[in-house]
Amino acid sequence: MPAAQNIAIIGGGHNALVTAFYLARAGHKPVVLERRGAVGGAAITDEFHSGFRCSTLAHTTGPLRPDVAREMQLEQFDLHMIYPEPRVFAPSPDGRALLLFSAPAKSAAEIAKFSAEDAENYVEFHNVLGRMAAVLSQAMMFTPPSIDHPSADDVWNLLKTGRGFRSLGKKDMFRLLRWGPMAVADLVSEWFETELLRATLAARGIFGTALGPWSAGSAAVFLVRAAADGDPAGPASFPRGGLGALTKAMAAAATRAGAEIRTGAEVAQILVKDGAVAGVVLSTGEEVAAKTVISGADPQRTFLKLMDPVHLEPDFLGKMQHYRSLGTTAKVNLALGGLPSFTALQGAAAGGWGANRAMMGRIHIGPEIDYLERAFDVSKYGDFSPHPYLDVTIPSLSDPSLAPPGKHVMSIYAQYAPFRLKHGAWPSQRAALGEAVVKTLAAYAPNLPELILDDVVITPHDLEETYGLTGGHIFHGELALDQLFTMRPLLDWARYRTPLRGLYLCGSGTHPGNGLTGASGANAAREILKDLR
């Protein structure tokens, strides 16, 4: 048994909590230092209006990696996951609606209302993607190999994945190779003819990125997400009590394992002595000594804001400055006096499902590929989309504890809202953004504006200022082909270690990143424990 070590962990987001748990379980003494008043990072629940609570930022899980959920025994800490069906409801301006379920046959029955051929292809697509996801999920579990000096473990992992890849058979192997660099619009168009279905699936390749559906590489983002959940529609699960309940449970699990959690403890600087990490200094001036420091913050914040640049090679610094982390998403949370009524769910359109049930999962607003692409177009020139792509949930439908009886909360991700605006600054544009979002939704649910009791608009600027996400990027850096796997965050610095001895990364800016899966945190813990041995 190695000697227990004091370890400082910067930030109390979900990945940091996962890392803290594993390190504590191995007998070390991690202390989680969270800047804000509560842990959770981007997975939090706030009461934003008296009696109305809502997942402030993230509103669905990635989903959480099953081994992480199991080992942390989260269900013991009051975590109750809700798995809504249908997973996705996508209204169309013509008053029709597409519903997608976990069971491909059920989805196919809904798709058949648009196209019999698409219904058939959907089942096939579901199967193909499922097979690919099984192989890809292996690659998400391991540490990306070192390119210059692959270790025996690296070779073993690659061989294992190689075997999985080969087991796909020639046809699927070539599919996977071909899909990776494609535009997601091309990918879905090869399979489906219904525009609403194409757009609903394609959204998974662009969410949270600076890519449009026609951008090459958006299919890779789609595949990375499929690795966590092989269902084409994507996950829609969330915990009772909002995402904050998840990170609360994680914190409790970490604490029980022996980790210490301090809130209101803002790390101002990472201390370096003799070329190695020595601890951190808090904004109060307090020093926390630790030979191992793990940053759950994004890479740019870690290296460019929390460190004296003299400790890093200029080459590394230069590359880190070029790491792309400019967000494109904003969040709007609404307190509602009642349920919005979607035109597409009136009468016969709702099918046998009932309007309330149809709205329990994610509501996708973005009826056509071109609609999504046009929403993206304006962001390239520094404006936010007047007709944005929206990913919406009404969690109070399945979790009444979030709002007073008969009332509801609505959580909306809006894209594209570029971090850098060409005209004006975000604080002055906040209201206009909120209006564009509500107006867009009102085209599908006309009674929405009159239901609004209160709203919170979180711009990319707020994401950086309030939640510490550099560039307002919710995934700690762009998900693009050149910033994934062995390149996340930088080529050959994808193994959770950094150029500074004793300093590690464990956040979404590392492989595999991307959403609330806990995978980065778990992978990082495994590597750090190897070094502590």
Place this chain on the structure above:
Amino acid sequence: MSARYDVIVIGGGHNGLVNAAYLARAGKKVLVLERRHVLGGAAVTEEIFPGFKFSVCSYVVSLLRPEIIRELDLPRHGLEILPLDGTFTPLPNGDYLWRVNDHAKTRREIARHSRLDAEAYEEFGKAMVAMCRFVKPILGMSPPDPTSLGPRDLKKLFVLGRRFQALPSDDKYNLIQLMTMSAAGFLDQWFETDVLKATMSASGIIGTFLGVRSPGTAYVLLHHYMGEIDGAFRSWGFSRGGTGAISDAIAEAAREAGAEIRTSSPIARILVQGGRATGVVLENGDEIPADVVSSSVDPHLTFVKMIEPGQLPGEFLDEVRRYKFRGSSGKVNLALDTLPDFHCLPGPGAHLRGAISIAPSVDYMERAYDEAKYGNFSSRPYIDTVIPSLTDPSVAPPGKHVLSCFVQYASYKLKEGTWEEKREAFGDAVVETLAEHAPNIKNITLGRQVLTPLDLERDFGLTEGNIFQGELSLEQLFFLRPVPGWAQYRTPIQDLYLCGSATHPGGGIMGAPGRLAAMEILRGWKKARS
């Protein structure tokens, strides 16, 4: 029934001719059949207006593989490459950026816009040469099948992996970025001057339906950077007598080696018996038998138009139908009474001797793309202009000039109207755009030829008007070109090969597909007939 040939090559474009020349040199009895009355495919010189000779489609050369020039002894057959000096980019504010082959001069010019960029330009050049050194051998190899466990494929993959591993870490970093990023995104990391990034990123979009900010375009930038004349990277040139002269020189080399070449011989279909190609049928009904058929036309024409239904596996045909052409460019050729006069740098001068690039800003380039995405042509397009008559006076009457504009974007599929209706409007948009920088252009134009993507398809046999016989997008490169599993010039039909730009390493006047396909044909020959 006419005489039997060892190999029939479909199409007398430059790749078809290269293919024929190598096969003839190996002792095969070769027949090249060209549909048009002139050889050269898209590398052709035609006298459109009396006395004015245009490189109608392809207009500059640099990618032609040095080993082909050497092995086929093309200079002896009349090939002469005249250097194209520099790129001149006029700006709407009256300024310009003028990069020339003289490094010191270019440095000073860039320093005028940004000192930092002038320094970075030097570093950038070095980095790109290192990248070209890595990629060049790949252009000379037939792609391995990554799903195969065959010794030949495994060895190639292993060698590639080793070569990559042996790269210095900075080169690895650059290479991965070049393979995955957008041209503008890649250049953003090096430079701050907008016009410099815009005009450089233009190489990343040529022949693709992607914008300068679309991932995948950095590779196309590299593809075009690999121009090599006399061993110097990034130098482009004209061929004396127009690009048709290149095709003529290759044809001459092929004939000398014993190949027979017939023009005005359109092919109706490829004969297939028992899963083997056995010859071709011409449109006039003539049947010509052959042991091997090598098609330099694109996969759509080869497999959908020339092969009878039922001869190919359905899954393969599905892949061929998925292959993306998506023509995005047009050509406008002008016969000029005198030289254009740019208001940012008036009068005649050396700046007119190189490429004139209408690419004033990255946003300008991106907006041109945005318009085309939804089925239009760009009202303010990216234009790459050359005036070859300044370098090679033989192509125009004395004192007069030919001006050739490569124009992007023009979507093959228009949302409204047809290209027949829009042809002149497209030509007008190009002339208007040029006139914003060189106001006299309208008055000095004696004749105008406008080629839309539809014209490129109909007149030059380029499906959907794609000048590279299919997009150079990442999922259509190397072992995925043209379709997964069939990147080694073979096809599901025995003895039918592909040798055009739709095969690795793709388009431009490179000749590599024709040469590599010839090697594969000869390899197959040895195996099957020894």
